[in-house]
Amino acid sequence: MNIQAYIESGILEEYVLGTVSPQEKQEVECMSHIYPEIKEELLRTESALEEYALKHQTPPPASLKESLFAKMNFDSVKDIDDTQADELTIGKTEQVSDETPGILQPVNTEDPKVISNVFDRVETREVTPFWAKLAVAAAVLLAMFAGWSAIQMTEYKGSNEQLAGEMNEMKAEMAGLKQGFDYNHSLAGLYSDPSYKVVKMAGMPKSPESAVSAFWNQQTNEVYVDVQKLPAAPAGKQYQLWTIVDGNPVDVGMLDNQFSGKVLKMKETKPGAVAFAITLEKEGGVPSPTMEQMYVMGKVS
Structure with missing residues (x-):
């Protein structure tokens, strides 16, 4: 991981x-x-x-x-008083007809009046x-x-x-x-800095045209990598850097798949490395290198 x-x-x-x-x-x-x-x-x-x-x-x-x-x-809303409420109601009873015999009708003793707005709707x-x-x-x-x-x-x-x-x-x-945000400046600085050992890794039979340079600070054991030529890693795969110390491979970290134009900072290695190598492994890396998938290797001179 x-x-x-x-x-x-x-x-x-x-x-x-x-x-x-x-x-x-x-x-x-x-x-x-x-x-x-x-x-x-x-x-x-x-x-x-x-x-x-x-x-x-x-x-x-x-x-x-x-x-x-x-x-x-x-x-505030004013209440409608009783007088206004009475004015909205017509409570007079009209005599319907006095032609029907045998039925008592209300008698209006006052003079008949004509209600002009009887059909008007009361709002x-x-x-x-x-x-x-x-x-x-x-x-x-x-x-x-x-x-x-x-x-x-x-x-x-x-x-x-x-x-x-x-x-x-x-x-x-x-x-x-x-x-190495400024690629050219960082690369030039690494080549000119005497505290860094330059290790040239040449292509192996798996990829003869590949070429990668490693920069190893032997005092701090910091490691940087500059990829000159390396095939793009297939989906689900990633390149892993190794050093050989006392005859055993030491993991120095995974290369960013977008390695073009970058100086990659890797993990610190152990003192006494005699060689550097890169293998193609599953994404995230493995505890030990797959020798059949070794792409480049270089000895520390």
């Missing part, structure tokens, strides 16, 4: 932002329990995102409440209680605040995505510094 490559893949940032699939989420949580380095990086990423969110959070504008209530009309105004208006106003206020909150969440998510992008760029820059 190449822990550093897993950390640099960006999946931890996606996990913190909540953009991973359920399977990836389970994978990250499992890896963080197995590998303390991944758990530490995950906690550091969560802390960085939380700090960024707190630093860039936007509180609701102070004028929001006043502007909302200014648009509301809370005028009744419905009175809305004050508390109902207040509830509607509160609902409108809540809806507007919810809308404002949604906008803020969208902006916050956009800020998180921007932060994730910036973090990826920073990681790329850091990786570039580790692997």
Whole structure:
């Protein structure tokens, strides 16, 4: 398991932002329990995102409440008095007919009057209680605040995505510094630095045209690799660097599959290396080299 490559893949940032699939989420949580380095990086990423969110959070504008209530009309409603209610009702009984014998009819002792608006529809105004208006106003206020909150969440998510992008760029820059961000300058510096031993690895029968140079600091045991020519690794495969110390192969790390134009920083080796070699292994590496898959090798002169 190449822990550093897993950390640099960006999946931890996606996990913190909540953009991973359920399977990836389970994978990250499992890896963080197995590998303390991944758990530490995950906690550091969560802390960085939380700090960024707190630093860039936007509180609701102070004028929001006043502007909302200014648009509301809370005028009290006047009740309709009994006199107005009586005017809306016509309670007179008319004599229907006095031609029907045997049926007593109401007698109107007053002079008959013609009601001109008898067929007009009487409109009744419905009175809305004050508390109902207040509830509607509160609902409108809540809806507007919810809308404002949604906008803020969208902006916050956009800020998180921007932060994730910036973090990826920073990681790329850091990786570039580790692997030789300025390729020509780093390569020239390694060739001219007397503390580094240059080991030329020539192509083996598996790939005669391949050529790779290793730079070994014999005081610190740091190792860098410059790939001049090497076939692209097939899917599911990755190149692995080895040193031979006391007749035994020592793993010095996996080559980035995007090795073109880079000076790759590898793991530190053990003192006393007599040779360097590169084999093609399954992605992530193996504990011992597959000799049939050796592509280049070079002795330490």
